[in-house]
Amino acid sequence: MLKIDSNKYKNIIFDLGGVILNIDYTLTVNAFIELGINNFEGLYSKANQNPVFDNYETGKINSNEFIKEISKQSKTPLDSISITNAWNSMLLDLPSERLDLLEKIKSKYRIFLLSNTNEIHWISYSSYLKKTYGFEDLSNYFEKQYLSFKIGMRKPNKEIFDFVLKENALNAEETVFIDDSIQHVQGALERGIMGIHLTAGQTILDLFNH
Missing domain, CATH: 1.10.150.240 (Putative phosphatase; domain 2)
Incomplete structure (x- = not known):
């Protein structure tokens, strides 16, 4: 599986469900x-x-x-x-080793969260984080968190990628986007962002050298 080259890429945008958080x-x-x-x-x-x-x-x-x-x-x-x-019902667990990875790489890359989500899921997810890890969101891991229901845009539309790139002065060619939905990855690729599609059995731990 493709490893992310830290010499080429400076920024990583992560999806939430199916990438950070397990869902079914x-x-x-x-x-x-x-x-x-x-x-x-x-x-x-x-x-x-x-x-x-x-x-x-x-x-x-x-x-x-x-x-x-x-x-x-x-x-x-x-x-x-x-x-x-x-x-x-679709919301499952968030393995601690993924949080450990985010903590490790945030000093090497600028990392962001970009999620198509909604209020009911966000409330449930926040409650899970609070109960399991003692915090309600991942703001300590990501430079910024972009939630579709709060910003009024969703993947794979071009406008949401443009919004994240522009607001953070990111160069698309130096940016990686990781998602478990192929149509979202395609949206990033069309914007000039390197897209990585996580398929069944793959996790973000496979993308980095430990």
Whole structure:
């Protein structure tokens, strides 16, 4: 697997879910199927999703509106707790060795977090971090954290990569972007950023010489 050349690259932009944090989309799909939304896989997947998810991830609708939209997909009434729990089912653990790696490389590279995420997931994720590690976000590891629902943009759109590059005066040719979704990696490549696609079984630890 490709190793990141510290002589060539000065900046690294990391995705969160599937790169730093372990996730499993099928757990959320199955949870919603159990709630009676049998077509949920057609509404939401790693590669494609219904506009309601895009709108939620870019902050165009709030959590209450998102829950109402999801509830409409069910033939029987669903309460907000059931929907929230099902939506959070995909969120798994964050192995400590990945935090150790971030701590190690942040003195060598400028590192950033760029995530398509939403308020419900962010609240759950922050709670997990607080309970497991004693802090609520990764601000001590990253120079800046860019969350789609807070900045109103999402990957793979060109504007979000341009925004991160411009705000931090980054040279695209000196920047690496790491993501587990190929369409997001393609978006970075089209902007002139070196894109690395993490596939099943690969982790960020494979990208660096220890």
